[in-house]
Amino acid sequence: MKRKITLKHIARELGVSISTVSKALKNSEEIGAETKVKIQAYAKLHNYKPNNIAISLKNKRTKNIGVIIPDIVHHFFTTVFRGIEKYANGKGYNVIVCLSDESFDKEVINMELLANGSIDGFIMALSSGTQLKGDYTHLKEVTDQGIPLVLFDRVTDEITCDKVVINDKEGAYQAVTKFIKDGRKKIALITTDEYISVSRDRTAGYKQALLDHDLEFDEELILKLPTMEIDENAIASFFSNTEVDAVLCVNEVFAIASMRYVKAKGHNIPEDISFIGFTDGILSKYATPGLTAVAQHGEEMGEIAAQMLIEKIEVEVEEETYVTKVLAPTLIERGSTRNNKV
Template identity: 40%
Template sequence: MPTKTTLKGIAEHLKLSISTVSKALADSPEISESTKLLVKTAARQLKYRPNAMARGLKSSRTNTLGVVIPNIMHNFFAKVIVGMEEEATKNGYSLVTCISNESLEKEKQSLNMLSDVSVDAIIISLTSETQETNEIEHLNDILHYDIPMVMFDRANTDVACDSVVINDFSGAFEAASYLFNTGCKNVGFLSTLSNTSVGNKRLAGYQAAVSKEEGAVPKVLYTKLATLEQDLGTFLDKNEIDALITTDESSAIYAMNTIRTKGLEVPNDVSVIGFTDGTLARNYFPSVTTVKQQAEIMGKKAIEIAIRNINAKEKQAPQQEVIETELVIRNSTRKL
């Protein structure tokens, strides 16, 4: 690997002081335009690249924000990143994004790396393993070193930091209520997020809606995407279902495929509602009724809060911002 060019190397090459080279690269008014041009030309020829961490030592800022997400394959998190990138760029920040792959150990490694490269703040959605074990020491370590942290979507209220979540309870309650209002009597709930805060809130919202319907009984299936079709097939054999709510977009698609293999039609025999209003939901046949999670809005809000905390002169008490969902009616459900 070639040796990196430093300010000292440029200064020696041009027989100028390091201070002059530094000021020229920073467009200081103290340096003449001819000298600036000389220095910048040499810097390019010598393949000099400024070190963000070194700049940060002087300003105590690197203008970078660390982001940790549990799953990049999930359309929801991809859309959150789009919102984050837009808001960060607008405010002069760059993102360093890590994927924990639902692993607590990988989450710890990501936080350590982001801390080591001196990001100005960290924005994180917790892994299912972190939420299942409720291990939070590594999260509190970040706060101990005065690094602002914002949780989004999957948050833990035992950690004293700001968070941005959607109203998962309300979203599931509205979805189940809509299904009952269309004449469905046996509404089931399929969860691939049983070990997460969002999954638990969606289950609670569903159960609350069921409890308001006379004669209705909760019918819940916990599964994983890898075994969903087999597990749902068995579930349908044992339970009379005329509607199903799933906790994400992919499981809604898998569920509709399984329902068809059982000789049933969507939505005539079984209505289906999923969470996350992504490309799959809009373009599948029939198009999927979804609980829209406002992913890009959540991403922008998380960055906004992180930057506000970076610039705050005094620490404020942690706050949680709740974003309301929207039920998007399409063709996988009966009409009112």
């Protein structure tokens, strides 16, 4: 077992001082050519690599960024993460991921742990627990310490920091407008509880589109599912009691589960009922028929978040400014809406 070699080993072995070794390896002008060659050769031979931890301590820079997301199993977060990792890696940063599991407590614990020197900045999407509780002191503490923070997707106005979101209201608006253009009149919305910021915005877009096209807003046409898990019974009773010809869902799982139900009941998609779902993930793509979806551009969002964060980490300014970048959603048309290919 060849343990890692340090400057000290090289110095002792070659009979020079540690600082000489350090300088020689940085090709400093201070060190004589002969000595440099000797030291560099020895270092290469023994595969010397400086210890990251020691360098971090010295520089107060870890080259790590912390990513805290509710869940990695959701396709959207996964794509965002990939964008973050890609950009960060290109800039020489590593990514530490913590899953909050939608829990306020886990979010707080993980942040505090990482904030004690392990990372140079955070990228995060708020857990539903945090949004429900409305308590953002853990974020405040982090920003107060001067640790850069970028929020994405699930954000809050309570915290002043860089943010990147898609225009959820606009996405819902586009979807509903598409339904209306296709002649739909009874447009339903399947969503989660209001405390999730994105659901709130999407509901607003839904209402706005109805209003703008002189359709009545009807509470009966909205189904709120309290959890991300599929409640088959709730879906069944909703469709039995409500007459609809189009359904907008705030995520693709809701959409796929609903499509499955109405297909089983003998309805045709998109002839009888159209569907649009948020999140253009793998399910939308491979569903039969393909699910028309509001693409959230997760990977791009991740790259932008990472770019904003690293910018804040690396450049010193006397007066910080914060921006909220709003990405435009894109409607990807597939077979679950009228007049389209499979």
